[in-house]
Amino acid sequence: MKIKFTYLFIFGLLFISAINSFKKSDNIDNFQLLTTETEFVADTKIELNFSSINEKLPKLYLSNSYGTTILKPNLLNGVLNFQLPESISKKTGIVTWKLLLDTVKLTGSFNINPKQEVSTLETYIGPPSIVAGGTDFSMIVIIPTDLFDNPLLDNTEVNVRHLFLKDLSNKAHFTKNRFAYQNIYSPALSGRILVSSESLNKNSKEYDVNVLPAIPNDFTISYKRNHAFADGNQVTSFFTSTIKDQYGNIVSDGTYVEYFIRTDSNVILKTSGTTIRGVATAKMIHPDHEENWIVKAFIEGMAESNVLELMYEPVISDFEISFSENKRIITIGPLKSFMSQLIPDGIEVKISIYQNDSKMSTITKSSFEGFAIFKLNANTFPNDTYTLKIEAVGIEKTFRNLKLW
Amino acid sequence: MVNINKNILRSFLLLSYVAILALIIFGISSLYSYLNLGADRNTMLHTEIKKIDQYIPRLDWAPLSNEGRKIDEQTLSTIENDYLDAWYVKHVAYKTNNTEGIDDYYTENARRNIIDFVALNLSSTITIDGTTLEHHPKLEFFSEDGQLAVITDKDVIEYKRIYQNEKLVLETKERNTYKSILLLEDGFWRIRHMIKEQSDDYEMNIVPSLHQITTLQGINYYPQATPWDMFGDTFSKEIISKDFEIIKNAGLNSVRVFVQYDDFGKANINEVKLEKLKQTLDSAEEHNLKVLVTLFDFYGDYSVLNWTLNMHHAETIVSTLKDHKAIVAWDIKNEPNLDFESRGKENVIAWLDNMIDLVKSIDKKNPVTIGWSNTQSATILKDKVDFISFHYYEDLETLETSIKTLKTETLHKPLVMQEFGRSSYNGFWSPFGSSDEDQADFHKKAQEIIAANDLQFMSWTLYDFENIPKEVVGRLPWRKNAQKQFGFINNNGAKKASFKYISKQ
Numbered sequence: 054m055k056i057k058f059t060y061l062f063i064f065g066l067l068f069i070s071a072i073n074s075f076k077k078s079d080n081i082d083n084f085q086l087l088t089t090e091t092e093f094v095a096d097t098k099i100e101l102n103f104s105s106i107n108e109k110l111p112k113l114y115l116s117n118s119y120g121t122t123i124l125k126p127n128l129l130n131g132v133l134n135f136q137l138p139e140s141i142s143k144k145t146g147i148v149t150w151k152l153l154l155d156t157v158k159l160t161g162s163f164n165i166n167p168k169q170e171v172s173t174l175e176t177y178i179g180p181p182s183i184v185a186g187g188t189d190f191s192m193i194v195i196i197p198t199d200l201f202d203n204p205l206l207d208n209t210e211v212n213v214r215h216l217f218l219k220d221l222s223n224k225a226h227f228t229k230n231r232f233a234y235q236n237i238y239s240p241a242l243s244g245r246i247l248v249s250s251e252s253l254n255k256n257s258k259e260y261d262v263n264v265l266p267a268i269p270n271d272f273t274i275s276y277k278r279n280h281a282f283a284d285g286n287q288v289t290s291f292f293t294s295t296i297k298d299q300y301g302n303i304v305s306d307g308t309y310v311e312y313f314i315r316t317d318s319n320v321i322l323k324t325s326g327t328t329i330r331g332v333a334t335a336k337m338i339h340p341d342h343e344e345n346w347i348v349k350a351f352i353e354g355m356a357e358s359n360v361l362e363l364m365y366e367p368v369i370s371d372f373e374i375s376f377s378e379n380k381r382i383i384t385i386g387p388l389k390s391f392m393s394q395l396i397p398d399g400i401e402v403k404i405s406i407y408q409n410d411s412k413m414s415t416i417t418k419s420s421f422e423g424f425a426i427f428k429l430n431a432n433t434f435p436n437d438t439y440t441l442k443i444e445a446v447g448i449e450k451t452f453r454n455l456k457l458w
Numbered sequence: 459m460v461n462i463n464k465n466i467l468r469s470f471l472l473l474s475y476v477a478i479l480a481l482i483i484f485g486i487s488s489l490y491s492y493l494n495l496g497a498d499r500n501t502m503l504h505t506e507i508k509k510i511d512q513y514i515p516r517l518d519w520a521p522l523s524n525e526g527r528k529i530d531e532q533t534l535s536t537i538e539n540d541y542l543d544a545w546y547v548k549h550v551a552y553k554t555n556n557t558e559g560i561d562d563y564y565t566e567n568a569r570r571n572i573i574d575f576v577a578l579n580l581s582s583t584i585t586i587d588g589t590t591l592e593h594h595p596k597l598e599f600f601s602e603d604g605q606l607a608v609i610t611d612k613d614v615i616e617y618k619r620i621y622q623n624e625k626l627v628l629e630t631k632e633r634n635t636y637k638s639i640l641l642l643e644d645g646f647w648r649i650r651h652m653i654k655e656q657s658d659d660y661e662m663n664i665v666p667s668l669h670q671i672t673t674l675q676g677i678n679y680y681p682q683a684t685p686w687d688m689f690g691d692t693f694s695k696e697i698i699s700k701d702f703e704i705i706k707n708a709g710l711n712s713v714r715v716f717v718q719y720d721d722f723g724k725a726n727i728n729e730v731k732l733e734k735l736k737q738t739l740d741s742a743e744e745h746n747l748k749v750l751v752t753l754f755d756f757y758g759d760y761s762v763l764n765w766t767l768n769m770h771h772a773e774t775i776v777s778t779l780k781d782h783k784a785i786v787a788w789d790i791k792n793e794p795n796l797d798f799e800s801r802g803k804e805n806v807i808a809w810l811d812n813m814i815d816l817v818k819s820i821d822k823k824n825p826v827t828i829g830w831s832n833t834q835s836a837t838i839l840k841d842k843v844d845f846i847s848f849h850y851y852e853d854l855e856t857l858e859t860s861i862k863t864l865k866t867e868t869l870h871k872p873l874v875m876q877e878f879g880r881s882s883y884n885g886f887w888s889p890f891g892s893s894d895e896d897q898a899d900f901h902k903k904a905q906e907i908i909a910a911n912d913l914q915f916m917s918w919t920l921y922d923f924e925n926i927p928k929e930v931v932g933r934l935p936w937r938k939n940a941q942k943q944f945g946f947i948n949n950n951g952a953k954k955a956s957f958k959y960i961s962k963q
Contacts, residue, residue, distance in 0.1 A: 112622075112627065114620065114627070114628050114630070116618075116632070116654075116657070117654060118571075118636070118652050118653050118654040119571040119572055119575060119652060120548075120552060120571070120572065120575035120579075120586075121552065121575075121586050121588070121618060121620065122575065122578055122579055122582075122584060123582065123584050123620060123622050123627060123628075125582070138578050139574070140571060140574040140575050140578055144571060145653055146652075146653040146654040146655065147654050147655060147656060147657045148654075149632070149657045149658075151628065151630070153627060153628060160659070162657060177601065177603075177605065177606050177641075179601065179602065179603025179605060180602065180603045190602070191602065191603075192526065192527075192601055192602035192603065194601050194606055196639065196651070198651075202567050202570075202651075203651075203653075204639070204651050204653070230598045230599060230608050230610070230637065231608075231637065231639065231651065231653070232599070232608065232639070234525075234526070234599070234601070236602070
């Protein structure tokens with residue numbers, strides 16, 4: 054009884070498989086992929102072949118990294134042949150295909166790999182200038198590509214070389230995500246790093262990275278002047294020492310240095326200069342009266358100098374004043390300088406006119422050939438008594454109850 | 459006799475004179491207004507916002523762990539924009555076989571690949587209508603000078619329809635992984651290299667929703683004063699609350715409401731309208747009613763390039779409301795089969811198919827259906843929906859057989875008669891139309907069939923309406939007038955005879 058059952062079972066199985074195979078042979082769209090490779094190398098010519106038992110010419114759907122298309126076959130001796138267009142065969146990545154049939158789905162995919170030969174070393178380097186001292190760096194990114202502009206496979210060796218002064222460095226990298234990169238750190242000295250790369254015996258061209266000096270250290274200042282007299286005419290020059298960064302690099306030309314001069318009356322005068330070979334020069338005209346200057350220079354936000362004290366001696370101890378024409382014309386002078394010469398033109402002379410302790414007016418004039426002449430207009434100052442205060446080269450003279458008529 | 463003839467002639471002359479004058483004045487005035495048309499002054503300052511959303515697939519960045527320089531949000535979002543635009547211009551290029559825009563988003567070497575493909579497809583009249591639905595990019599690398607970025611975009615869901623000689627050759631949905639190297643050139647992040655690293659056919663698994671509808675007895679709802687404009691300026695929660703009370707007291711347990719695509723702001727959902735929808739749901743919850751939300755009404759584009767916009771619309775609504783207790787199910791689209799002829803059946807079905815996938819990927823709890831306008835179409839996508847919905851405005855005689863066929867064809871998935879009803883209009887435009895009694899009789903019979911077949915239902919509709927927008931049934935007065943009187947409650951607020959049969963009791 055048991056044996057009977059087994060027989061029946063086996064018979065049943067055979068029957069079912071017979072039905073199945075019958076079904077298959079009944080299927081007229083019996084195409085099979087003949088091409089066995091699933092890995093290709095990018096090329097101008099790649100083809101796919103299918104076996105065909107009938108005259109049908111199904112089309113082929115193809116899709117790669119960039120696009121999708123439909124191909125028509127060529128039927129040659131029972132082989133369905135598809136020539137891949139160059140826009141597919143030349144580009145790397147996975148390519149999926151579907152044979153477009155009504156009844157069965159025949160699909161698959163294959164890989165196109167780049168030809169492992171470097172045609173171009175696509176190099177990106179930046180930033181182009183960095184600061185000396187070893188903390189700042191520039192990055193070089195290299196994408197080795199093949200003849201058809203495909204990046205090579207991962208784990209391709211790329212050598213990055215860079216030279217600074219006499220130090221040549223060579224480091225090997227293996228591409229990941231289709232590229233290799235290296236950080237190039239700045240040396241302590243400023244200058245230029247030359248960079249190049251190499252992969253599979255293909256060398257790149259030369260690239261360079263500028264190494265700029267780091268932020269400047271504090272510096273000292275000095276001055277130079279013809280004489281120490283406050284003649285309001287000569288010029289005092291200020292100089293910095295050679296400004297350097299902490300590694301001894303002279304700061305870049307054009308570094309802006311600002312000088313602050315504080316006078317006795319707490320007025321701040323400013324002058325500035327830019328560095329040439331590390332030295333920034335600035336000038337300031339002498340004061341026209343006795344004064345002490347306190348000078349300090351800054352490179353804003355980075356460095357400062359020592360404090361310098363300058364003294365300017367008075368050039369005149371006294372001057373004469375004469376009145377004429379009903380005391381309405383006031384002549385001041387001659388103003389004489391340190392060698393009793395007439396003081397150079399342009400010394401400021403100031404007259405303040407008061408009436409009953411209230412200031413009416415201030416008139417300012419520059420000296421000309423040693424004299425300054427004021428005329429008090431009768432319309433502005435009617436006949437009355439006034440107080441005059443005359444200031445020049447830091448000397449003040451007062452005339453009380455001066456009667457004008 | 460002569461006199462009359464003369465008068466006729468006179469009046470004809472007079473009238474034609476007036477008509478000619480009117481025409482001349484109209485002609486001159488339109489010429490005048492044409493000549494006065496100029497550029498709008500405010501365009502001088504170029505203050506208008508140029509950026510419009512045209513492509514917003516779902517995009518999730520992997521957590522940032524890139525090599526190289528740390529990236530900031532701003533740059534990442536610029537990269538994202540340009541990267542998506544690159545995809546968009548590529549889709550457009552392959553759809554139109556025109557390379558406009560490619561230059562902006564692909565570098566000189568990379569764009570050659572696309573130009574070659576366009577030339578190839580153009581030569582064999584192939585066009586590809588494609589889009590991507592999801593992106594999962596991971597930033598692999600960002601260079602120190604901020605000019606180069608490498609992205610691995612994992613599991614890009616790519617949908618394509620390939621036409622040759624304007625005939626659909628293949629429809630395919632793939633899941634691909636791409637590696638892209640982008641360069642910052644002229645202010646654009648341009649694709650320099652693109653490599654497809656993985657690819658397989660993609661089909662989302664059909665997962666039944668966690669919840670299922672069991673006893674839906676409801677009604678299609680619009681407020682009486684504002685039909686088809688429920689969430690407009692005159693939205694009032696009080697009116698809705700009052701109506702929901704009537705519905706609840708009538709023995710019903712659910713309502714169906716509609717989201718109109720344009721009205722809700724298309725891809726950029728109007729927050730105010732969404733809030734009003736939420737208030738409607740709140741009100742339903744207060745009255746212990748469930749709500750079936752129809753996600754797309756008055757929408758009929760379906761073009762593949764706009765899918766991402768439609769999906770963004772649905773995604774915003776579904777993700778905002780999915781946990782609301784009043785939600786009972788999502789109706790993807792109202793009567794999509796009516797667009798088969800004008801938009802192409804395959805287009806519409808593909809759109810629905812993908813929209814179901816999207817809604818189900820966001821909301822695993824609530825069931826999903828499609829509001830087919832008849833029983834014949836109701837089997838389309840029957841395996842993907844959680845329950846079958848159909849509308850029935852035909853003769854009740856054939857309803858029972860239709861239900862039976864549907865039940866066997868859909869393997870006894872829950873069945874909802876989502877719209878049915880009869881107008882009580884008989885008047886000038888339809889002198890032999892139905893009366894209130896006929897309507898009552900219709901609903902009585904319908905309820906009998908519903909009871910006999912254990913059918914779930916939502917009738918059309920609570921109120922008679924005064925104004926029907928032309929988008930609903932067109933401008934023809936016999937249609938419009940009939941549509942006005944489908945309600946259980948008439949314009950005076952009185953319950954019609956049919957109200958007795960609004961529910962099963």
